[in-house]
Amino acid sequence: MNIPALTGIPAVSELNGKMAVLDGYSGTLIIEPNDEILSEMRKKQQEDIESGRSLQKLKGQETKTLDGRKIKLYANIGSVEDVSAVLENDAEGIGLFRSEFLYLEKNTFPTEEEQFNAYRSVLEKMGDKKVIIRTLDIGADKQIDYFNLEKEENPAMGYRAIRICLDRTDIFKTQLRALLRASVYGNLAVMYPMIISVDEVRQIKAIVNEVQKELTEQGIAYDEIEQGIMIETPAAVMESDVLAKEVSFFSIGTNDLTQYTLAIDRQNPKLEALYDACHPAVLKMIQLVINNGHKEGCWVGICGELGAELTMTETFIDMGIDELSVSSPFILPVRNTVNNIRKQI
Numbered sequence: 001m002n003i004p005a006l007t008g009i010p011a012v013s014e015l016n017g018k019m020a021v022l023d024g025y026s027g028t029l030i031i032e033p034n035d036e037i038l039s040e041m042r043k044k045q046q047e048d049i050e051s052g053r054s055l056q057k058l059k060g061q062e063t064k065t066l067d068g069r070k071i072k073l074y075a076n077i078g079s080v081e082d083v084s085a086v087l088e089n090d091a092e093g094i095g096l097f098r099s100e101f102l103y104l105e106k107n108t109f110p111t112e113e114e115q116f117n118a119y120r121s122v123l124e125k126m127g128d129k130k131v132i133i134r135t136l137d138i139g140a141d142k143q144i145d146y147f148n149l150e151k152e153e154n155p156a157m158g159y160r161a162i163r164i165c166l167d168r169t170d171i172f173k174t175q176l177r178a179l180l181r182a183s184v185y186g187n188l189a190v191m192y193p194m195i196i197s198v199d200e201v202r203q204i205k206a207i208v209n210e211v212q213k214e215l216t217e218q219g220i221a222y223d224e225i226e227q228g229i230m231i232e233t234p235a236a237v238m239e240s241d242v243l244a245k246e247v248s249f250f251s252i253g254t255n256d257l258t259q260y261t262l263a264i265d266r267q268n269p270k271l272e273a274l275y276d277a278c279h280p281a282v283l284k285m286i287q288l289v290i291n292n293g294h295k296e297g298c299w300v301g302i303c304g305e306l307g308a309e310l311t312m313t314e315t316f317i318d319m320g321i322d323e324l325s326v327s328s329p330f331i332l333p334v335r336n337t338v339n340n341i342r343k344q345i
Contacts, residue, residue: 002329008269055332059090063335065317066342072323073335074130076303079105080118083125085328090335093130093187095251095325096303097122099175100137108146109171115178123186130187132251132325134230135175137161137193156256156265161194166203176211180222189226191251196235201246230303232256237285244296250289251325254304258282277306283315290320301325313337 004024021030021041030037063073074095075086086094102110102118123131138144139160152158165172179190192204208227215222231237232253240250258277259266266275276282286302293300301323306312308326310333316324317338326334 008272055336058332058335058339061335061339063092063338065338066340069317069341071317071321071338072130072301073331073338074132074301074303074323074325075328075331076325077122077328080121082328083122086331087125089328089331091129091328091331093132094122094126095132095301095323097131097133098137099133099135100142103136103138103144104142109174112174112178112181115175116181119179119182119188120185123182123188126186128187130189132189132191132228133179134191134193135162135179136165136171139164156259156267162192162200162204163194165192166200166207169207172207173211176208177215180208180211180215180225181220183223183225184221188223189228189249191228191230191249193230193253194232194256195229195243196233196239198239198242198246201229201243205246231289232304233260234285237289240289240292241295244293244298247298249298250293250300251323252286252289252300252302252304254282254286254302254306257285257304258306261285277304277309278312286316286321287319294320299323308334310334310337314341317341 004022006022006024006027006029009029015031019032021033021038022028023030023041023044030041033041062070064070072092072095074093075089075091076096076098077083077086077094078098078101083094099115102115119133137160138147139149139155139158143149147164149159159167165175179188182188192201195201205227212222226248228247228249228251229236229243230253231240231250233256236243237257244250254277255266258264258275258279261282262274262276262279264271264275290300299322300320302316302321303325307316307324308330313324313334314337324334
């Protein structure tokens with residue numbers, strides 16, 4: 001939403017009425033700043049505004065390096081309402097639509113028709129631009145009462161995401177029917193979260209085939225869709241050579257991949273200093289996934305927060321990344337960074 005924010009700090013209700021400056025870039029809250037600090041912060045604020053204005057000239061341009069290397073630059077969204085920001089910031093597509101928000105905002109399971117209308121709306125608004133919708137990813141830090149999930153000691157590694165969908169296939173099939181029906185209204189791709197094995201992917205594809213057969217028998221139109229998976233577990237990284245034979249694309253979820261690789265709960269503020277998405281082990285995993293994907297003609301993107309880290313953009317290009325999907329306000333800054341990279345003379 002392009003609003004400065006800071007989380008994981010003690011309650012500040014006793015500070016009500018006091019002057020404060022929130023720097024969302026550095027993650028700093030300054031209470032009762034002196035004149036010198038206030039002047040410095042106002043200068044930074046103005047520079048930020050001016051930088052935003054200068055980036056507007058990049059709208060309508062391709063995202064490619066000075067030597068011609070093209071990158072797909074997509075946006076992450078969590079609702080139909082977010083599409084306006086995607087278009088305003090000139091994203092080339094949607095690389096991650098978190099469909100679980102359709103479930104989180106309701107008190108009961110969203111119907112097939114409700115889901116279909118949401119997906120159709122996004123696809124129609126995006127026109128011929130690609131829209132990648134991630135299937136239901138709840139559990140861990142996203143709990144929904146009406147799913148009646150049992151309390152778990154370690155939900156981040158528990159009953160979540162595709163594990164729920166493959167266990168409660170009625171929920172999964174309803175979503176797949178809505179997605180396939182909506183596919184005729186735009187350029188749809190679907191990806192599946194929390195994959196750890198080829199067997200899971202084959203189960204998913206079998207269920208998709210069942211749904212397609214049912215729709216055909218009912219005379220309901222649908223298009224063939226690209227299917228991909230999230231790479232967010234070390235297991236998926238190490239199996240990426242064989243997984244690439246089963247799907248059209250990989251989208252690396254660096255948030256969870258970092259958590260699982262470093263054995264660090266990313267919801268625990270005490271471990272924040274240890275949570276490093278640029279850890280050499282994480283970067284080696286990203287490189288391995290890109291290499292294995294490309295060997296099988298599988299394109300590879302990043303949709304985690306690391307994709308918007310401008311200091312890493314050139315590194316990802318060197319690695320051979322095909323796509324970056326970021327929050328809408330980061331689209332133009334990332335494009336600007338890519339467009340000023342030259343790898344050959």
